[in-house]
Amino acid sequence: MSSIRFFFTFILPLLFFSFHTQSQNKDSIALRKNFDYYLTKSNCYKNLEFLSTKIESRLSGSPGAAKAVIWTKQAMYEAGADTVYLQPCMVPHWVRGQKEVCASIHNKTKKQITYSVCALGNSIGTPKTGINAPVIVVNSYSQLDSLGEANIKGKIVFYNVYFDHKHLSTGTCYGETVTYRYAGPSKAAKYGAVASIVRSMSSINNDFPHTGVMGYDTVLTKNKIPACAISFSGADKLLEELKNNPSLTLQLKMNCEMLAKELSYNVVGEIKGTEKPNEIIMAGGHLDAWDNGQGAHDDGAGVVQAIEVLAMYKKQNIKPKHTIRAVAFMNEENGGAGGKAYFEDTKKNNLKHIVALESDAGGFSPRGIAIDTIMGAYKTVLSWKPLLDPYFVQYIKIGGHGADIQYLEKIGVPLMGFEPDGQKYFDYHHTADDTFDKINKRELELSAGVIGSLIYLIDTKGW
Amino acid sequence: MSSIRFFFTFILPLLFFSFHTQSQNKDSIALRKNFDYYLTKSNCYKNLEFLSTKIESRLSGSPGAAKAVIWTKQAMYEAGADTVYLQPCMVPHWVRGQKEVCASIHNKTKKQITYSVCALGNSIGTPKTGINAPVIVVNSYSQLDSLGEANIKGKIVFYNVYFDHKHLSTGTCYGETVTYRYAGPSKAAKYGAVASIVRSMSSINNDFPHTGVMGYDTVLTKNKIPACAISFSGADKLLEELKNNPSLTLQLKMNCEMLAKELSYNVVGEIKGTEKPNEIIMAGGHLDAWDNGQGAHDDGAGVVQAIEVLAMYKKQNIKPKHTIRAVAFMNEENGGAGGKAYFEDTKKNNLKHIVALESDAGGFSPRGIAIDTIMGAYKTVLSWKPLLDPYFVQYIKIGGHGADIQYLEKIGVPLMGFEPDGQKYFDYHHTADDTFDKINKRELELSAGVIGSLIYLIDTKGW
Numbered sequence: 001m002s003s004i005r006f007f008f009t010f011i012l013p014l015l016f017f018s019f020h021t022q023s024q025n026k027d028s029i030a031l032r033k034n035f036d037y038y039l040t041k042s043n044c045y046k047n048l049e050f051l052s053t054k055i056e057s058r059l060s061g062s063p064g065a066a067k068a069v070i071w072t073k074q075a076m077y078e079a080g081a082d083t084v085y086l087q088p089c090m091v092p093h094w095v096r097g098q099k100e101v102c103a104s105i106h107n108k109t110k111k112q113i114t115y116s117v118c119a120l121g122n123s124i125g126t127p128k129t130g131i132n133a134p135v136i137v138v139n140s141y142s143q144l145d146s147l148g149e150a151n152i153k154g155k156i157v158f159y160n161v162y163f164d165h166k167h168l169s170t171g172t173c174y175g176e177t178v179t180y181r182y183a184g185p186s187k188a189a190k191y192g193a194v195a196s197i198v199r200s201m202s203s204i205n206n207d208f209p210h211t212g213v214m215g216y217d218t219v220l221t222k223n224k225i226p227a228c229a230i231s232f233s234g235a236d237k238l239l240e241e242l243k244n245n246p247s248l249t250l251q252l253k254m255n256c257e258m259l260a261k262e263l264s265y266n267v268v269g270e271i272k273g274t275e276k277p278n279e280i281i282m283a284g285g286h287l288d289a290w291d292n293g294q295g296a297h298d299d300g301a302g303v304v305q306a307i308e309v310l311a312m313y314k315k316q317n318i319k320p321k322h323t324i325r326a327v328a329f330m331n332e333e334n335g336g337a338g339g340k341a342y343f344e345d346t347k348k349n350n351l352k353h354i355v356a357l358e359s360d361a362g363g364f365s366p367r368g369i370a371i372d373t374i375m376g377a378y379k380t381v382l383s384w385k386p387l388l389d390p391y392f393v394q395y396i397k398i399g400g401h402g403a404d405i406q407y408l409e410k411i412g413v414p415l416m417g418f419e420p421d422g423q424k425y426f427d428y429h430h431t432a433d434d435t436f437d438k439i440n441k442r443e444l445e446l447s448a449g450v451i452g453s454l455i456y457l458i459d460t461k462g463w
Numbered sequence: 464m465s466s467i468r469f470f471f472t473f474i475l476p477l478l479f480f481s482f483h484t485q486s487q488n489k490d491s492i493a494l495r496k497n498f499d500y501y502l503t504k505s506n507c508y509k510n511l512e513f514l515s516t517k518i519e520s521r522l523s524g525s526p527g528a529a530k531a532v533i534w535t536k537q538a539m540y541e542a543g544a545d546t547v548y549l550q551p552c553m554v555p556h557w558v559r560g561q562k563e564v565c566a567s568i569h570n571k572t573k574k575q576i577t578y579s580v581c582a583l584g585n586s587i588g589t590p591k592t593g594i595n596a597p598v599i600v601v602n603s604y605s606q607l608d609s610l611g612e613a614n615i616k617g618k619i620v621f622y623n624v625y626f627d628h629k630h631l632s633t634g635t636c637y638g639e640t641v642t643y644r645y646a647g648p649s650k651a652a653k654y655g656a657v658a659s660i661v662r663s664m665s666s667i668n669n670d671f672p673h674t675g676v677m678g679y680d681t682v683l684t685k686n687k688i689p690a691c692a693i694s695f696s697g698a699d700k701l702l703e704e705l706k707n708n709p710s711l712t713l714q715l716k717m718n719c720e721m722l723a724k725e726l727s728y729n730v731v732g733e734i735k736g737t738e739k740p741n742e743i744i745m746a747g748g749h750l751d752a753w754d755n756g757q758g759a760h761d762d763g764a765g766v767v768q769a770i771e772v773l774a775m776y777k778k779q780n781i782k783p784k785h786t787i788r789a790v791a792f793m794n795e796e797n798g799g800a801g802g803k804a805y806f807e808d809t810k811k812n813n814l815k816h817i818v819a820l821e822s823d824a825g826g827f828s829p830r831g832i833a834i835d836t837i838m839g840a841y842k843t844v845l846s847w848k849p850l851l852d853p854y855f856v857q858y859i860k861i862g863g864h865g866a867d868i869q870y871l872e873k874i875g876v877p878l879m880g881f882e883p884d885g886q887k888y889f890d891y892h893h894t895a896d897d898t899f900d901k902i903n904k905r906e907l908e909l910s911a912g913v914i915g916s917l918i919y920l921i922d923t924k925g926w
Contacts, residue, residue, distance in 0.1 A: 035629070035631070036629050039628045039629050040628050040629060165502045165503050165905070166498070166499050166502055166503060168498070168853060168854065168855075168909075170905070203905060204903075204904060365828070365884050365886050367855070389857075389858075390631060391631065392631075392830070392857065392884075394852075394855065394857040395852075421828050421855075421884060423828050423903060423905045423906045423909065424903050424905075424906070427903070440667075440886060440887050440890070441667060442628070442633070442666060442886045442887075443886045443887070446631075446886065
């Protein structure tokens with residue numbers, strides 16, 4: 001073997017390996033330091049406590065949302081942002097009004113039985129006197145179609161669809177059933193239903209009804225009917241009552257209404273890059289939350305994790321090469337106006353994003369990272385798996401990102417979604433039980449640390 | 464190339480690969496079916512509800528422990544055991560007595576301030592009138608030694624040692640600090656301390672004191688002093704009071720005592736193997752639990768997961784080749800008599816164990832599997848990683864197993880420990896807050912499914 005060939009065959013790979021290993025070691029030390037910061041000095045838990053418990057509920061258009069915008073701006077400055085922009089967007093302003101009533105009269109005792117329900121977001125209310133009508137139970141759209149107008153007209157359709165617990169991902173359970181919440185009301189209205197009730201998209205059996213957005217399909221039917229969700233145990237109780245008295249009359253009162261649109265904002269905090277200030281690395285979550293709970297897991301967690309990315313740089317005195325952005329999106333829950341406004345602004349100003357990452361699956365222990373992107377970037381992140389593995393990143397997979405960043409895909413921005421352990425997410429999701437006391441400090445910090453460390457690796461190593 | 468060489472070079476590997484793949488596919492399908500069972504039909508959540516909420520606290524020697532033994536025997540038969548043995552062992556019978564009192568008088572207001580404390584297991588009580596003494600704060604054993612008798616005699620030693628939150632494993636935080644709980648009292652007594660208080664081994668800041676076992680080192684000193692734990696926030700409050708009044712007198716009343724030993728039992732449920740009935744595959748947890756809580760995570764979860772291994776075979780009509788054993792150990796918390804009795808019985812009857820697995824780290828989402836064993840078995844389990852990966856098994860590592868099975872290592876039994884996500888374990892561990900409502904059904908079932916699937920793979924494929 002020639003000495004040159006010997007060099008290329010044996011020595012160069014060793015040098016490369018040594019260089020590669022040194023580089024990995026350096027990254028490994030940097031990440032360890034970073035997690036020391038997150039686990040002992042970060043502010044995300046305290047920030048989430050404030051956002052969840054000191055500001056009233058923050059559904060788009062509400063006074064709470066307006067206060068949350070002001071607080072987030074301040075929190076981003078305190079975390080170390082050079083600049084914080086308020087990015088305007090017009091948002092729907094839906095209000096629940098007085099607590100909903102859903103009741104029937106027991107067949108024999110003649111006592112009133114009440115069920116825990118909540119109006120779905122964007123639904124119209126009932127007349128002030130409520131709706132009194134018999135109930136028809138429907139287990140699928142095909143059953144709805146077979147029943148048809150003859151059986152449905154004048155009745156309240158009760159979509160009784162369960163999570164299929166065989167799925168390992170609770171997101172899949174949700175994805176399979178959420179159509180009955182979103183599109184069910186108009187499909188029922190087409191056959192003359194007077195209201196729609198859906199079994200809550202819940203992974204556990206308790207008495208919290210789960211709200212969430214619905215939409216009227218005005219192409220399908222001009223008939224808009226009130227739509228609500230019933231708690232899991234309330235649904236069981238209603239089925240039991242219907243077994244004893246199939247023709248019972250259900251009373252439903254909902255006081256919700258859609259008001260005029262309001263001006264609101266995304267909050268965008270920035271630390272300018274030292275080498276490539278025109279290239280943006282972005283981490284975000286959404287600031288709006290359903291009005292029935294505190295929006296601690298959905299998605300206060302994502303917001304404070306994004307804010308903490310700024311603090312990670314500032315408090316450790318690390319200067320990012322690229323511009324780092326933390327974004328708190330408005331109106332993810334019932335319209336997506338913030339995500340659209342961010343996309344329009346990005347396009348208009350021809351801003352280059354290296355990556356957009358969203359965390360919108362709760363503040364639980366880390367589990368994985370999802371990427372929708374060009375293969376090169378995926379492979380690069382996959383090569384960082386050994387660095388992230390000690391911090392409970394089990395997988396890096398293709399496919400999956402938050403709703404607010406979806407539009408950026410059109411202009412070729414690689415999208416990422418942070419995925420925490422999801423087994424409990426749909427226990428709390430969109431309920432009055434999504435409160436700060438369901439957040440574990442270490443779990444929130446570890447997940448924030450994974451997000452920060454990913455941003456750090458992308459900034460220092462790029463694609 | 465000769466046709467024979469061609470065959471060996473290309474065809475045989477393909478056949479082998481195909482066979483290997485078919486075998487993996489078969490296992491993969493079997494595991495998927497198994498998880499369908501666990502996620503939709505298993506009884507472990509209901510069993511844990513009963514054990515945690517319908518039977519009173521079950522510390523060794525207590526009436527609750529005796530009832531739990533009877534219940535477990537019945538539950539194992541109902542799960543499908545051919546035979547259930549009660550394996551006798553003599554256990555310590557320590558009782559807490561009336562609730563502890565710990566209080567001081569405020570320097571200026573003269574009002575009483577109380578602190579949440581709980582006696583440590585096996586501790587002696589105070590005299591009926593309590594102990595009234597000044598407090599000395601100690602942050603380490605080396606500080607204790609420097610202070611010596613001159614500063615310690617006649618005082619209450621307060622070990623103020625915190626978890627180091629930089630550790631990724633909360634088990635490591637616990638491992639580093641638990642010596643102050645176990646051995647601290649005698650070390651303080653050697654210098655003439657009249658009582659010992661330890662900051663709770665807690666991963667969060669709340670007002671629950673964490674009990675746990677302590678032991679008197681009678682070689683070090685004959686002087687036995689009362690020992691208790693103070694809640695995290697109680698410890699902070701006490702430090703604050705001491706800052707204002709370093710010479711404050713603390714009053715401590717503990718009514719605990721050690722009674723005469725009691726006869727108790729391990730519960731061992733078996734399904735006889737069809738091919739190798741004399742070879743045992745064992746899964747276990749411990750049935751005893753601290754008296755202040757319900758022992759849902761520690762270790763009701765491990766017990767019902769072990770019972771469910773029997774049900775997994777019986778309800779799916781799978782006949783194991785080896786004998787499958789579920790074991791509910793007695794007295795893990797304050798003596799280990801059950802673990803020793805199991806070992807003695809195994810040795811006396813010359814029973815062959817293929818593996819002993821213990822789950823004793825809570826009923827959370829799966830995270831990993833630890834193995835203490837001959838390398839061959841480790842490598843085999845590691846080769847199953849792709850099969851277990853979809854079920855949230857992030858790692859398979861060497862080292863780590865439950866306390867009850869430790870003695871079996873002496874006779875060459877491979878030991879395994881199931882490791883769930885551990886971030887919250889020391890929030891609840893040994894407190895009144897370790898209750899059934901902290902258990903998530905899906906998380907418990909997924910972890911039970913991993914344990915059952917491991918046992919299934921060991922039975923069908925062996926080492």
